[in-house]
Amino acid sequence: MIKLKHIVALFLASGIFAGLAFFLNNQDKAHHILEKIEETTGMHSPESAPVENDTIPFEKGLQDELKIISSTYSKRSKRTIWTLARGKTIVVYLMQAQKFIQKRGGTVLLMEELNDNPNSYQSAKVDILTPKGDSLQLTLQVSDNIFMKNASLMSIAFQTTNLSHEIIEKLNHLDFPFDLLVPPFGLNDDFYKDLNKINNKEIVLWLAMESTKLNKVHNKLRPLRIHHTEEQIEENINDAKDVLPNAAGIATRYGEQAVKHKQLLQAILKPTEKKNMWFLDLSMEERTVVPQTCKDFDIICKIAFPYNPDNSSVEDYVHQKLREAPKSGTSIMILPLTEQNLSKIEDIAKKAAKQGTTLVDLSTLFNSK
Numbered sequence: 534m535i536k537l538k539h540i541v542a543l544f545l546a547s548g549i550f551a552g553l554a555f556f557l558n559n560q561d562k563a564h565h566i567l568e569k570i571e572e573t574t575g576m577h578s579p580e581s582a583p584v585e586n587d588t589i590p591f592e593k594g595l596q597d598e599l600k601i602i603s604s605t606y607s608k609r610s611k612r613t614i615w616t617l618a619r620g621k622t623i624v625v626y627l628m629q630a631q632k633f634i635q636k637r638g639g640t641v642l643l644m645e646e647l648n649d650n651p652n653s654y655q656s657a658k659v660d661i662l663t664p665k666g667d668s669l670q671l672t673l674q675v676s677d678n679i680f681m682k683n684a685s686l687m688s689i690a691f692q693t694t695n696l697s698h699e700i701i702e703k704l705n706h707l708d709f710p711f712d713l714l715v716p717p718f719g720l721n722d723d724f725y726k727d728l729n730k731i732n733n734k735e736i737v738l739w740l741a742m743e744s745t746k747l748n749k750v751h752n753k754l755r756p757l758r759i760h761h762t763e764e765q766i767e768e769n770i771n772d773a774k775d776v777l778p779n780a781a782g783i784a785t786r787y788g789e790q791a792v793k794h795k796q797l798l799q800a801i802l803k804p805t806e807k808k809n810m811w812f813l814d815l816s817m818e819e820r821t822v823v824p825q826t827c828k829d830f831d832i833i834c835k836i837a838f839p840y841n842p843d844n845s846s847v848e849d850y851v852h853q854k855l856r857e858a859p860k861s862g863t864s865i866m867i868l869p870l871t872e873q874n875l876s877k878i879e880d881i882a883k884k885a886a887k888q889g890t891t892l893v894d895l896s897t898l899f900n901s902k
Contacts, residue, residue, distance in 0.1 A: 591637055591663045598633045599626060602679055612658070612670045619676050620684020620859055620889045623655035626673055630659060638664040650674065680889030685858040687890050688898045689878065690714055690784075691870035692739065692839065696727045703875040704731050709882045709892035713870070714739035714784050717773035719753040725776065735894040737813070738773050738780045742788030743797060751787075759790070759797050766797075767804040774808055781896045782811040792821040799826060806832045811899055815839050815867065833899045839867035847877050855881070858890040863898055 589597070596604065601615045617626055627644055634641055643660035650656040653674035661669040690712035704711075712735045715728065728736070741747065741756035757766050774780060783805050791797050792814050805812055811833040814823040827834035840850045851866065858864035868874045885892055893901075 591639060591665070592669060594637065595630065595633055595661075599630060599673070600681070602676060607672070610672065612672045614672045614674060616653075616679075617673060617675050618679050618681035618684070618889070619654055620681040621675075623657050623673065623675055626675070627657055627659070630673070634661055642668075647672075653677065680859065680887070682889055683891045684889035685862050685864070685891070686893050686898045686901055687854070687858045687864040687866065687885055688712060688893055688895045689866045689868070689881070690737065690895060691868055691874075693870045694720070695870070696724055696731075697872075699872055700870060700875070701727060701730050703872060704734070707733065707875075707882075709733070710735065710894040710897075711892075712737050712781075712895045714786075714867070715777060715780075716741070716754060716786065717776040717780075718755045728777075735896060736777050736780045737895065738770075738777060738783045738810075739786045740770075740773060740783055741786045742791035742801070742816075743794065744787030744790050746787050754786070756787070757791065757797065757801060759794055761797075761800070763800045763803070766800040770801070770804040770808070780810065781894075782813055782899075784813040785815050787816070788814075789816045789818040792816045792818050792823050795822050795826050798823065799829065802826065802830045802832060802834075806830045811835070811896070813837055813895070817841070835865075835899060837865040837867060840869065847874055851877060851881065855884060855888070855890070858885070859888050863901070864890075865895070865898070 596615070599615065599617055602618055603616045605614050605616075606612075607614055621629075623646060627646075631641055631644070640662040641659070642662055643658060645658045647656045647658060654677045656672060656674035659669075659671045659673055661671065663669065688711075689709070691714065693713045693715050710733050713728070713731070714737045716739050728734075741751055741754040743757065743759050747756055755769055755772075757769060761769075770783070783801070785792065791801070802812060812823070812827065812835075814821055814834070814836045815838075817838055821836065823834050823836060840847060844850075845853070847868065850868075854864045854866040866878075868878075882892055
């Protein structure tokens with residue numbers, strides 16, 4: 534009889550240790566995936582957080598937090614499947630879920646990305662212990678074709694050197710905000726007057742800058758050169774702002790040498806900061822020092838890649854930029870302003886809306902992140 538008791542006790546102890554080992558193993562997995570999420574998103578959760586009282590049931594609150602599209606139960610996997618709108622990565626959704634669970638006093642038992650789920654764009658397993666002690670076994674899956682509204686932003690800008698009546702008319706028929714990159718020097722007065730006929734636009738100073746492509750023909754553009762003094766550069770930018778007082782930012786024209794020259798950039802960014810404008814590097818120069826130099830100023834600096842006829846067709850470029858938006862969250866499309874190019878993007882607002890992308894001007898896009 535005593536031996537039997539010992540055997541029963543041994544079995545009970547083994548069961549407890551096995552259960553504890555299983556729990557700890559899953560905790561390790563959860564911590565591992567959360568560490569991966571934090572590295573990917575740059576977001577870090579506090580070690581502990583106060584539990585908040587909420588009248589909304591825990592599961593319903595988590596559904597609302599993630600804005601799920603649908604919830605179904607799979608008998609095969611014995612898990613509840615929540616389908617989520619595309620527009621965020623599964624990593625971002627997991628971090629969002631973890632923060633909610635911690636805030637409401639729940640516990641993450643398992644959080645594991647799935648790389649072999651053929652039924653979804655991205656997915657993950659999440660096991661949760663609710664504050665009341667109930668367990669939830671979830672599979673979160675990101676939809677292939679249902680996008681969340683305003684999930685990503687896209688800006689369209691036009692390199693503007695000519696304004697015909699037909700172009701102005703087409704611009705005014707666009708049903709989204711856009712930017713015009715405008716040279717402040719070298720064009721006739723009628724060109725600048727015609728800008729006032731265009732609706733829904735944001736103006737950008739398209740300034741010529743140091744480049745091996747510059748010659749005497751470009752002197753009328755008053756390019757910003759390496760040999761210029763800070764005073765000369767500031768005077769140039771002030772004059773440009775006088776011509777186009779509503780300009781929101783400065784974009785490089787040519788300029789592959791300028792963006793590699795820190796002293797020249799500093800001289801350009803200083804008055805740009807004074808005028809509360811942003812700076813956009815369009816040079817496509819791999820050795821640009823714009824990001825590093827910009828850190829010395831209280832100013833937004835970005836890099837974008839305009840259409841290059843040597844690399845692709847306009848149609849391919851437009852398609853590429855549309856696909857880029859939901860993948861990275863933002864996208865900038867820059868095209869030469871022609872009637873033909875305008876006809877290529879007449880339906881772009883509808884295409885963007887279908888994938889959850891909102892068309893905004895550059896200032897809105899730059900200030901959104």
